[in-house]
Amino acid sequence: MGNQIHIPLTALTGGPLQPSRLAAGGVGATELPPASGRTFYLETFGCQMNVHDSEKVAGVLLRRGYRQVDSPAEADLVLYNTCSIREKAAQKVFSRLGQLRHGEGHQLVGVLGCVAQQEGERIFERAPWVNLVCGSASYRRLPELLAELESGRRRVVGLDTDTDETFETEFTRRDNPFRAYVTIIEGCDKSCAYCVVPFTRGPERSRTSDSILAEVRSLVELGYTEVQLLGQNVNSYRDPSPRRMSFAELLDAVAQIPGLRRVRFTTSHPRDFHPEIVQAIDANPVLCDHVHLPVQSGSTRILQRMNREYTREQYLERVEIIRRARRPISLTTDLIVGFPGETEADFEQTLTLLEEVGYDGAFSFKFSPRPNTAALSFPDDVPEEEKGRRLAVLQEKQRQIQLRRNQALVGSTVEVLVEGRSRPGQWTGRTSSNRVVNFTSPRVPNLGEYLQVCILAAGPHSLVGEQVI
Ligand code: SF4
Numbered sequence: 002m003g004n005q006i007h008i009p010l011t012a013l014t015g016g017p018l019q020p021s022r023l024a025a026g027g028v029g030a031t032e033l034p035p036a037s038g039r040t041f042y043l044e045t046f047g048c049q050m051n052v053h054d055s056e057k058v059a060g061v062l063l064r065r066g067y068r069q070v071d072s073p074a075e076a077d078l079v080l081y082n083t084c085s086i087r088e089k090a091a092q093k094v095f096s097r098l099g100q101l102r103h104g105e106g107h108q109l110v111g112v113l114g115c116v117a118q119q120e121g122e123r124i125f126e127r128a129p130w131v132n133l134v135c136g137s138a139s140y141r142r143l144p145e146l147l148a149e150l151e152s153g154r155r156r157v158v159g160l161d162t163d164t165d166e167t168f169e170t171e172f173t174r175r176d177n178p179f180r181a182y183v184t185i186i187e188g189c190d191k192s193c194a195y196c197v198v199p200f201t202r203g204p205e206r207s208r209t210s211d212s213i214l215a216e217v218r219s220l221v222e223l224g225y226t227e228v229q230l231l232g233q234n235v236n237s238y239r240d241p242s243p244r245r246m247s248f249a250e251l252l253d254a255v256a257q258i259p260g261l262r263r264v265r266f267t268t269s270h271p272r273d274f275h276p277e278i279v280q281a282i283d284a285n286p287v288l289c290d291h292v293h294l295p296v297q298s299g300s301t302r303i304l305q306r307m308n309r310e311y312t313r314e315q316y317l318e319r320v321e322i323i324r325r326a327r328r329p330i331s332l333t334t335d336l337i338v339g340f341p342g343e344t345e346a347d348f349e350q351t352l353t354l355l356e357e358v359g360y361d362g363a364f365s366f367k368f369s370p371r372p373n374t375a376a377l378s379f380p381d382d383v384p385e386e387e388k389g390r391r392l393a394v395l396q397e398k399q400r401q402i403q404l405r406r407n408q409a410l411v412g413s414t415v416e417v418l419v420e421g422r423s424r425p426g427q428w429t430g431r432t433s434s435n436r437v438v439n440f441t442s443p444r445v446p447n448l449g450e451y452l453q454v455c456i457l458a459a460g461p462h463s464l465v466g467e468q469v470i
Contacts, residue, residue, distance in 0.1 A: 037066030042076035047084025053182035060172030078109045083116035087369040098128040115201035135159035138203040140168040162203030181225045186232035200373035209242040221260035230266040236273040249277035256285035272310045274319045283327045291435040295335035299354030300347035331434035333362035339388030340368045341379035400461045407459035419446045442468040
Protein backbone atom coordinates (compact mmCIF):
# COMPACT_ATOMS: atom_id res chain seq x y z
CA MET A 2 0.00 0.00 0.00
CA GLY A 3 1.61 3.33 -1.17
CA ASN A 4 1.69 6.92 0.01
CA GLN A 5 -1.44 8.80 0.96
CA ILE A 6 -2.18 12.22 -0.51
CA HIS A 7 -3.87 14.59 1.95
CA ILE A 8 -6.33 17.30 0.76
CA PRO A 9 -6.33 20.68 2.66
CA LEU A 10 -9.38 21.16 4.90
CA THR A 11 -10.77 24.51 3.74
CA ALA A 12 -13.19 22.77 1.36
CA LEU A 13 -15.08 21.16 4.23
CA THR A 14 -15.47 23.83 6.89
CA GLY A 15 -14.96 27.11 5.10
CA GLY A 16 -13.15 28.06 8.30
CA PRO A 17 -9.43 28.67 8.85
CA LEU A 18 -7.10 25.72 8.20
CA GLN A 19 -5.99 23.95 11.41
CA PRO A 20 -2.19 24.07 11.15
CA SER A 21 -1.72 21.09 13.49
CA ARG A 22 -3.66 18.84 11.22
CA LEU A 23 -1.82 19.80 8.01
CA ALA A 24 1.57 19.22 9.59
CA ALA A 25 0.50 15.72 10.59
CA GLY A 26 -0.89 15.12 7.09
CA GLY A 27 2.32 16.23 5.48
CA VAL A 28 1.15 17.15 2.00
CA GLY A 29 4.79 17.87 1.34
CA ALA A 30 5.73 14.36 2.45
CA THR A 31 4.40 12.79 -0.72
CA GLU A 32 5.85 14.11 -3.97
CA LEU A 33 3.39 14.17 -6.82
CA PRO A 34 4.90 13.54 -10.25
CA PRO A 35 5.32 16.53 -12.60
CA ALA A 36 1.94 17.79 -13.84
CA SER A 37 1.14 16.49 -17.28
CA GLY A 38 -1.08 19.50 -17.90
CA ARG A 39 -4.04 17.18 -18.18
CA THR A 40 -7.06 17.74 -15.96
CA PHE A 41 -9.84 15.45 -14.71
CA TYR A 42 -13.29 15.85 -13.20
CA LEU A 43 -14.64 12.95 -11.11
CA GLU A 44 -18.19 12.73 -9.80
CA THR A 45 -19.29 9.89 -7.53
CA PHE A 46 -22.74 8.39 -7.03
CA GLY A 47 -23.80 5.76 -4.51
CA CYS A 48 -22.31 4.01 -1.49
CA GLN A 49 -19.18 4.39 0.65
CA MET A 50 -17.47 1.70 -1.44
CA ASN A 51 -17.90 3.96 -4.49
CA VAL A 52 -16.69 7.00 -2.56
CA HIS A 53 -13.53 5.17 -1.55
CA ASP A 54 -13.05 3.70 -5.03
CA SER A 55 -13.14 7.29 -6.34
CA GLU A 56 -10.47 8.29 -3.82
CA LYS A 57 -8.27 5.56 -5.29
CA VAL A 58 -9.18 6.38 -8.92
CA ALA A 59 -8.21 10.01 -8.21
CA GLY A 60 -4.94 8.74 -6.71
CA VAL A 61 -4.19 6.85 -9.95
CA LEU A 62 -4.84 10.00 -12.02
CA LEU A 63 -2.79 12.26 -9.74
CA ARG A 64 0.01 9.69 -9.95
CA ARG A 65 -0.13 10.13 -13.76
CA GLY A 66 0.27 13.87 -13.40
CA TYR A 67 -3.36 14.83 -13.90
CA ARG A 68 -4.80 17.75 -11.92
CA GLN A 69 -8.31 17.61 -10.49
CA VAL A 70 -10.82 20.32 -11.47
CA ASP A 71 -14.24 21.16 -10.06
CA SER A 72 -16.34 21.26 -13.22
CA PRO A 73 -16.69 19.08 -16.32
CA ALA A 74 -16.24 22.13 -18.55
CA GLU A 75 -12.64 22.59 -17.36
CA ALA A 76 -11.70 18.92 -17.65
CA ASP A 77 -9.82 17.00 -20.34
CA LEU A 78 -11.20 13.81 -18.82
CA VAL A 79 -14.70 13.62 -17.29
CA LEU A 80 -15.43 10.58 -15.15
CA TYR A 81 -18.63 9.39 -13.47
CA ASN A 82 -18.36 6.67 -10.83
CA THR A 83 -21.84 5.23 -10.92
CA CYS A 84 -24.41 3.34 -8.83
CA SER A 85 -27.10 1.01 -10.16
CA ILE A 86 -28.71 -0.15 -6.93
CA ARG A 87 -32.01 1.44 -8.11
CA GLU A 88 -33.28 2.60 -11.52
CA LYS A 89 -33.26 6.25 -10.44
CA ALA A 90 -29.57 6.05 -9.49
CA ALA A 91 -28.68 4.46 -12.82
CA GLN A 92 -30.57 7.10 -14.79
CA LYS A 93 -28.53 9.90 -13.18
CA VAL A 94 -25.42 9.04 -15.17
CA PHE A 95 -27.25 9.06 -18.50
CA SER A 96 -28.64 12.52 -17.79
CA ARG A 97 -25.09 13.67 -16.95
CA LEU A 98 -23.80 12.14 -20.18
CA GLY A 99 -26.60 13.92 -22.06
CA GLN A 100 -25.29 17.25 -20.77
CA LEU A 101 -21.84 16.43 -22.19
CA ARG A 102 -23.23 15.58 -25.63
CA HIS A 103 -21.98 18.82 -27.15
CA GLY A 104 -18.86 19.02 -24.93
CA GLU A 105 -15.37 20.15 -25.92
CA GLY A 106 -14.07 18.26 -28.95
CA HIS A 107 -10.94 17.09 -27.17
CA GLN A 108 -12.73 16.05 -24.02
CA LEU A 109 -12.66 12.37 -23.03
CA VAL A 110 -15.56 10.86 -21.10
CA GLY A 111 -15.57 7.77 -18.89
CA VAL A 112 -18.24 5.78 -17.04
CA LEU A 113 -16.99 3.81 -14.03
CA GLY A 114 -18.55 1.58 -11.39
CA CYS A 115 -21.78 -0.41 -11.29
CA VAL A 116 -23.65 1.06 -14.29
CA ALA A 117 -20.47 0.58 -16.37
CA GLN A 118 -20.36 -3.12 -15.43
CA GLN A 119 -24.10 -3.58 -15.81
CA GLU A 120 -24.52 -1.83 -19.19
CA GLY A 121 -21.02 -2.53 -20.57
CA GLU A 122 -20.43 -1.54 -24.23
CA ARG A 123 -24.13 -0.71 -24.68
CA ILE A 124 -23.14 2.64 -23.14
CA PHE A 125 -21.24 3.46 -26.36
CA GLU A 126 -24.49 2.97 -28.31
CA ARG A 127 -26.55 5.16 -25.96
CA ALA A 128 -23.80 7.81 -25.65
CA PRO A 129 -21.32 7.51 -28.54
CA TRP A 130 -19.21 10.37 -27.08
CA VAL A 131 -18.17 8.10 -24.18
CA ASN A 132 -14.59 6.79 -24.47
CA LEU A 133 -14.06 4.64 -21.37
CA VAL A 134 -16.31 2.07 -19.67
CA CYS A 135 -14.73 0.40 -16.63
CA GLY A 136 -16.28 -1.69 -13.86
CA SER A 137 -14.86 -1.67 -10.31
CA ALA A 138 -13.36 -5.17 -10.64
CA SER A 139 -11.12 -3.80 -13.42
CA TYR A 140 -9.85 -0.69 -11.64
CA ARG A 141 -6.43 -2.30 -11.09
CA ARG A 142 -6.03 -2.02 -14.89
CA LEU A 143 -6.79 1.76 -14.90
CA PRO A 144 -3.19 2.87 -15.61
CA GLU A 145 -3.13 0.66 -18.71
CA LEU A 146 -6.63 1.76 -19.82
CA LEU A 147 -5.70 5.45 -19.37
CA ALA A 148 -2.53 4.86 -21.41
CA GLU A 149 -4.68 3.50 -24.26
CA LEU A 150 -6.89 6.62 -24.07
CA GLU A 151 -3.84 8.91 -23.98
CA SER A 152 -2.41 7.08 -27.00
CA GLY A 153 -5.49 8.05 -29.02
CA ARG A 154 -7.81 5.03 -28.71
CA ARG A 155 -11.39 6.31 -28.42
CA ARG A 156 -13.24 3.24 -27.11
CA VAL A 157 -11.59 1.52 -24.13
CA VAL A 158 -13.24 -1.00 -21.81
CA GLY A 159 -12.43 -2.82 -18.54
CA LEU A 160 -15.31 -5.18 -17.78
CA ASP A 161 -13.66 -8.36 -16.52
CA THR A 162 -15.03 -9.52 -13.13
CA ASP A 163 -13.33 -12.91 -13.09
CA THR A 164 -10.46 -11.88 -10.81
CA ASP A 165 -9.16 -12.63 -7.35
CA GLU A 166 -7.33 -9.32 -7.22
CA THR A 167 -8.39 -6.30 -5.19
CA PHE A 168 -7.99 -2.65 -6.14
CA GLU A 169 -4.95 -1.35 -4.25
CA THR A 170 -3.26 1.84 -5.43
CA GLU A 171 0.06 3.56 -4.87
CA PHE A 172 -1.72 6.85 -4.25
CA THR A 173 -5.11 7.47 -2.63
CA ARG A 174 -6.53 10.96 -2.52
CA ARG A 175 -8.59 11.15 0.66
CA ASP A 176 -11.51 13.57 0.90
CA ASN A 177 -12.38 13.17 4.55
CA PRO A 178 -9.61 14.44 6.85
CA PHE A 179 -11.08 12.67 9.90
CA ARG A 180 -12.33 9.30 8.82
CA ALA A 181 -10.31 7.18 6.46
CA TYR A 182 -11.94 4.40 4.50
CA VAL A 183 -10.07 1.10 4.17
CA THR A 184 -11.51 -1.59 1.87
CA ILE A 185 -10.93 -5.07 3.29
CA ILE A 186 -13.07 -7.15 0.90
CA GLU A 187 -14.57 -6.48 -2.54
CA GLY A 188 -17.45 -8.15 -4.39
CA CYS A 189 -20.10 -10.52 -3.03
CA ASP A 190 -20.68 -14.31 -3.23
CA LYS A 191 -24.26 -14.14 -2.03
CA SER A 192 -27.19 -13.72 -4.41
CA CYS A 193 -29.97 -11.69 -2.84
CA ALA A 194 -32.75 -11.68 -5.39
CA TYR A 195 -33.00 -7.87 -5.66
CA CYS A 196 -29.29 -7.00 -5.68
CA VAL A 197 -27.02 -6.08 -8.60
CA VAL A 198 -23.76 -6.18 -6.63
CA PRO A 199 -22.68 -9.78 -7.35
CA PHE A 200 -23.02 -8.99 -11.08
CA THR A 201 -21.52 -5.49 -10.99
CA ARG A 202 -18.69 -6.03 -8.51
CA GLY A 203 -17.87 -9.72 -9.06
CA PRO A 204 -16.96 -12.46 -6.57
CA GLU A 205 -15.68 -11.85 -3.02
CA ARG A 206 -11.96 -11.01 -2.84
CA SER A 207 -10.38 -10.31 0.53
CA ARG A 208 -7.13 -8.32 0.97
CA THR A 209 -4.32 -9.82 3.02
CA SER A 210 -4.37 -8.89 6.69
CA ASP A 211 -0.80 -7.56 6.36
CA SER A 212 -1.74 -5.08 3.62
CA ILE A 213 -4.78 -3.88 5.60
CA LEU A 214 -2.78 -3.43 8.82
CA ALA A 215 0.02 -1.64 6.92
CA GLU A 216 -2.48 0.76 5.37
CA VAL A 217 -4.06 1.54 8.75
CA ARG A 218 -0.62 2.18 10.28
CA SER A 219 0.25 4.61 7.46
CA LEU A 220 -3.06 6.41 8.01
CA VAL A 221 -2.30 6.83 11.71
CA GLU A 222 1.10 8.27 10.73
CA LEU A 223 -0.80 10.79 8.62
CA GLY A 224 -2.82 11.86 11.65
CA TYR A 225 -6.00 9.84 11.14
CA THR A 226 -7.57 8.66 14.39
CA GLU A 227 -10.66 7.01 12.87
CA VAL A 228 -10.78 4.34 10.17
CA GLN A 229 -13.80 2.64 8.61
CA LEU A 230 -13.32 -0.88 7.28
CA LEU A 231 -15.40 -1.34 4.12
CA GLY A 232 -16.91 -4.24 2.22
CA GLN A 233 -20.25 -5.32 0.80
CA ASN A 234 -20.01 -7.99 3.53
CA VAL A 235 -17.13 -7.19 5.84
CA ASN A 236 -17.91 -10.19 8.06
CA SER A 237 -17.41 -12.52 5.11
CA TYR A 238 -13.73 -11.51 5.24
CA ARG A 239 -11.36 -14.44 4.60
CA ASP A 240 -7.67 -13.53 4.98
CA PRO A 241 -5.94 -15.03 1.88
CA SER A 242 -2.53 -14.92 3.59
CA PRO A 243 -1.09 -17.84 5.63
CA ARG A 244 -2.24 -16.00 8.78
CA ARG A 245 -5.83 -16.83 7.83
CA MET A 246 -7.24 -14.13 10.13
CA SER A 247 -11.01 -14.19 10.70
CA PHE A 248 -12.93 -10.91 10.62
CA ALA A 249 -13.07 -10.78 14.43
CA GLU A 250 -9.31 -11.40 14.62
CA LEU A 251 -8.71 -8.66 12.03
CA LEU A 252 -10.85 -6.25 14.08
CA ASP A 253 -8.79 -7.11 17.15
CA ALA A 254 -5.50 -6.61 15.28
CA VAL A 255 -6.57 -3.25 13.84
CA ALA A 256 -7.71 -2.13 17.30
CA GLN A 257 -4.18 -2.77 18.65
CA ILE A 258 -2.61 -0.18 16.32
CA PRO A 259 -1.35 2.71 18.52
CA GLY A 260 -2.81 6.14 17.77
CA LEU A 261 -6.24 4.94 16.64
CA ARG A 262 -9.24 6.24 18.58
CA ARG A 263 -12.08 4.73 16.57
CA VAL A 264 -12.57 1.78 14.23
CA ARG A 265 -15.84 1.34 12.35
CA PHE A 266 -16.89 -1.37 9.91
CA THR A 267 -19.71 -1.66 7.34
CA THR A 268 -21.64 -3.56 5.98
CA SER A 269 -22.27 -6.82 7.88
CA HIS A 270 -24.44 -9.72 6.70
CA PRO A 271 -26.60 -11.36 9.40
CA ARG A 272 -25.74 -14.89 8.23
CA ASP A 273 -22.05 -14.36 9.00
CA PHE A 274 -22.52 -12.26 12.16
CA HIS A 275 -20.99 -14.34 14.97
CA PRO A 276 -20.50 -13.72 18.74
CA GLU A 277 -16.71 -13.30 18.24
CA ILE A 278 -17.38 -9.95 16.56
CA VAL A 279 -19.23 -8.66 19.64
CA GLN A 280 -16.52 -10.12 21.90
CA ALA A 281 -13.94 -8.14 19.90
CA ILE A 282 -16.01 -4.96 20.34
CA ASP A 283 -16.34 -5.61 24.08
CA ALA A 284 -12.59 -6.23 24.40
CA ASN A 285 -11.49 -3.15 22.43
CA PRO A 286 -12.88 0.32 23.33
CA VAL A 287 -11.35 1.56 20.04
CA LEU A 288 -13.94 -0.53 18.15
CA CYS A 289 -17.00 1.70 17.86
CA ASP A 290 -20.22 0.67 19.57
CA HIS A 291 -22.21 0.62 16.35
CA VAL A 292 -23.22 -2.24 14.08
CA HIS A 293 -25.02 -1.85 10.74
CA LEU A 294 -26.93 -5.11 10.16
CA PRO A 295 -29.31 -4.95 7.15
CA VAL A 296 -32.44 -7.06 7.70
CA GLN A 297 -34.42 -5.93 4.59
CA SER A 298 -37.74 -7.49 5.79
CA GLY A 299 -39.33 -8.74 9.01
CA SER A 300 -41.18 -11.56 7.24
CA THR A 301 -39.42 -14.93 6.95
CA ARG A 302 -41.52 -15.68 3.86
CA ILE A 303 -40.20 -12.54 2.12
CA LEU A 304 -36.64 -13.13 3.39
CA GLN A 305 -36.76 -16.54 1.69
CA ARG A 306 -38.07 -14.97 -1.56
CA MET A 307 -35.21 -12.45 -1.27
CA ASN A 308 -32.77 -15.35 -0.74
CA ARG A 309 -31.31 -13.59 2.33
CA GLU A 310 -30.25 -16.90 3.92
CA TYR A 311 -31.70 -16.24 7.39
CA THR A 312 -35.14 -16.22 8.97
CA ARG A 313 -36.70 -13.55 11.20
CA GLU A 314 -35.88 -15.73 14.23
CA GLN A 315 -32.25 -16.24 13.19
CA TYR A 316 -31.88 -12.48 12.63
CA LEU A 317 -33.30 -11.81 16.12
CA GLU A 318 -30.74 -14.24 17.55
CA ARG A 319 -28.00 -12.00 16.08
CA VAL A 320 -29.67 -8.97 17.63
CA GLU A 321 -29.71 -10.80 20.97
CA ILE A 322 -25.93 -11.40 20.68
CA ILE A 323 -25.47 -7.64 20.19
CA ARG A 324 -27.87 -6.74 23.02
CA ARG A 325 -25.94 -9.03 25.40
CA ALA A 326 -22.70 -7.06 24.85
CA ARG A 327 -21.16 -5.42 27.92
CA ARG A 328 -21.23 -2.03 26.11
CA PRO A 329 -24.49 -0.60 24.68
CA ILE A 330 -24.07 -1.05 20.90
CA SER A 331 -26.23 1.05 18.56
CA LEU A 332 -27.86 -0.91 15.78
CA THR A 333 -28.89 0.34 12.35
CA THR A 334 -30.32 -1.46 9.34
CA ASP A 335 -31.56 -1.43 5.73
CA LEU A 336 -35.15 -2.22 4.73
CA ILE A 337 -37.02 -2.80 1.48
CA VAL A 338 -40.80 -2.40 1.18
CA GLY A 339 -42.99 -3.65 -1.66
CA PHE A 340 -40.84 -6.65 -2.62
CA PRO A 341 -42.75 -8.85 -5.12
CA GLY A 342 -45.35 -10.87 -3.24
CA GLU A 343 -45.18 -8.78 -0.06
CA THR A 344 -48.65 -8.86 1.54
CA GLU A 345 -50.02 -6.48 4.17
CA ALA A 346 -49.32 -9.23 6.72
CA ASP A 347 -45.67 -9.47 5.61
CA PHE A 348 -45.36 -5.71 5.90
CA GLU A 349 -46.87 -5.82 9.39
CA GLN A 350 -44.09 -8.28 10.27
CA THR A 351 -41.53 -5.66 9.26
CA LEU A 352 -43.24 -3.06 11.45
CA THR A 353 -43.33 -5.36 14.48
CA LEU A 354 -39.65 -6.19 13.93
CA LEU A 355 -38.81 -2.47 14.13
CA GLU A 356 -40.56 -2.34 17.50
CA GLU A 357 -38.95 -5.57 18.73
CA VAL A 358 -35.37 -4.58 17.77
CA GLY A 359 -35.52 -0.82 18.41
CA TYR A 360 -33.10 0.39 15.75
CA ASP A 361 -31.14 3.60 16.23
CA GLY A 362 -31.35 4.27 12.50
CA ALA A 363 -32.66 2.71 9.29
CA PHE A 364 -32.23 3.25 5.55
CA SER A 365 -35.45 2.24 3.83
CA PHE A 366 -36.37 1.98 0.16
CA LYS A 367 -39.12 0.87 -2.21
CA PHE A 368 -38.34 -2.29 -4.19
CA SER A 369 -36.93 -1.42 -7.64
CA PRO A 370 -36.56 -4.28 -10.18
CA ARG A 371 -32.92 -4.42 -11.41
CA PRO A 372 -31.24 -6.05 -14.43
CA ASN A 373 -29.14 -9.18 -13.80
CA THR A 374 -31.09 -10.04 -10.63
CA ALA A 375 -33.40 -12.99 -9.91
CA ALA A 376 -36.23 -10.67 -8.79
CA LEU A 377 -36.42 -9.10 -12.26
CA SER A 378 -38.51 -12.10 -13.33
CA PHE A 379 -40.80 -11.88 -10.29
CA PRO A 380 -44.14 -10.13 -11.00
CA ASP A 381 -43.72 -6.63 -9.48
CA ASP A 382 -47.20 -6.93 -8.01
CA VAL A 383 -47.18 -4.29 -5.26
CA PRO A 384 -48.55 -1.08 -6.83
CA GLU A 385 -46.16 1.90 -6.74
CA GLU A 386 -48.69 3.87 -4.68
CA GLU A 387 -48.90 1.08 -2.11
CA LYS A 388 -45.07 0.88 -1.98
CA GLY A 389 -45.09 4.61 -1.24
CA ARG A 390 -47.72 4.20 1.50
CA ARG A 391 -45.79 1.37 3.16
CA LEU A 392 -42.52 3.35 2.99
CA ALA A 393 -44.17 6.37 4.62
CA VAL A 394 -45.73 4.23 7.40
CA LEU A 395 -42.41 2.48 8.06
CA GLN A 396 -40.37 5.69 8.09
CA GLU A 397 -42.80 7.41 10.48
CA LYS A 398 -42.71 4.43 12.86
CA GLN A 399 -38.90 4.33 12.75
CA ARG A 400 -38.75 8.11 13.30
CA GLN A 401 -40.71 7.70 16.55
CA ILE A 402 -38.47 4.83 17.69
CA GLN A 403 -35.33 6.88 17.00
CA LEU A 404 -36.77 9.89 18.84
CA ARG A 405 -37.54 7.70 21.86
CA ARG A 406 -34.04 6.17 21.84
CA ASN A 407 -32.29 9.52 21.38
CA GLN A 408 -34.38 11.16 24.13
CA ALA A 409 -33.11 8.49 26.52
CA LEU A 410 -29.63 10.05 26.07
CA VAL A 411 -30.65 13.51 27.31
CA GLY A 412 -28.60 14.34 30.41
CA SER A 413 -25.79 11.95 29.47
CA THR A 414 -22.27 12.96 28.39
CA VAL A 415 -20.90 11.56 25.14
CA GLU A 416 -17.56 11.79 23.33
CA VAL A 417 -17.79 13.59 19.97
CA LEU A 418 -15.27 13.70 17.10
CA VAL A 419 -15.54 17.29 15.84
CA GLU A 420 -16.18 17.28 12.09
CA GLY A 421 -17.23 20.84 11.31
CA ARG A 422 -19.58 23.74 11.86
CA SER A 423 -23.34 23.05 11.70
CA ARG A 424 -24.31 26.72 11.88
CA PRO A 425 -22.88 29.97 13.32
CA GLY A 426 -21.92 29.29 16.93
CA GLN A 427 -22.66 25.60 16.69
CA TRP A 428 -20.38 22.69 15.79
CA THR A 429 -21.12 19.16 14.72
CA GLY A 430 -19.58 15.74 15.03
CA ARG A 431 -20.32 12.08 15.69
CA THR A 432 -20.33 9.78 18.66
CA SER A 433 -18.81 6.31 18.66
CA SER A 434 -22.39 5.01 18.20
CA ASN A 435 -22.49 7.05 14.94
CA ARG A 436 -25.01 9.58 16.21
CA VAL A 437 -24.79 13.16 14.92
CA VAL A 438 -24.34 15.74 17.71
CA ASN A 439 -24.73 19.49 17.19
CA PHE A 440 -23.21 21.35 20.08
CA THR A 441 -22.04 24.72 21.41
CA SER A 442 -18.59 25.38 22.82
CA PRO A 443 -17.09 28.42 24.63
CA ARG A 444 -14.20 28.25 22.16
CA VAL A 445 -13.48 27.30 18.53
CA PRO A 446 -12.81 23.56 18.72
CA ASN A 447 -10.19 21.92 16.54
CA LEU A 448 -11.54 19.78 13.74
CA GLY A 449 -10.67 16.18 14.42
CA GLU A 450 -10.63 16.86 18.19
CA TYR A 451 -12.49 14.57 20.62
CA LEU A 452 -14.68 16.47 23.06
CA GLN A 453 -17.01 15.54 25.92
CA VAL A 454 -20.50 16.91 25.21
CA CYS A 455 -23.48 16.97 27.58
CA ILE A 456 -26.71 16.13 25.73
CA LEU A 457 -29.43 18.72 26.35
CA ALA A 458 -32.05 17.74 23.76
CA ALA A 459 -32.76 15.10 21.11
CA GLY A 460 -34.45 14.81 17.76
CA PRO A 461 -35.06 11.67 15.69
CA HIS A 462 -31.90 12.15 13.61
CA SER A 463 -29.49 14.05 15.87
CA LEU A 464 -28.66 15.21 19.40
CA VAL A 465 -28.07 18.72 20.73
CA GLY A 466 -25.61 19.54 23.49
CA GLU A 467 -22.92 21.72 24.98
CA GLN A 468 -19.24 20.99 25.44
CA VAL A 469 -18.33 19.91 28.97
CA ILE A 470 -15.46 22.13 30.14
S1 SF4 B 1 -25.26 -9.59 0.51
FE1 SF4 B 1 -26.99 -9.44 -0.84
S2 SF4 B 1 -27.59 -7.28 -0.71
FE2 SF4 B 1 -25.52 -7.43 0.08
S3 SF4 B 1 -24.18 -7.01 -1.66
FE3 SF4 B 1 -24.44 -9.23 -1.54
S4 SF4 B 1 -26.14 -9.73 -2.90
FE4 SF4 B 1 -26.20 -7.52 -2.46
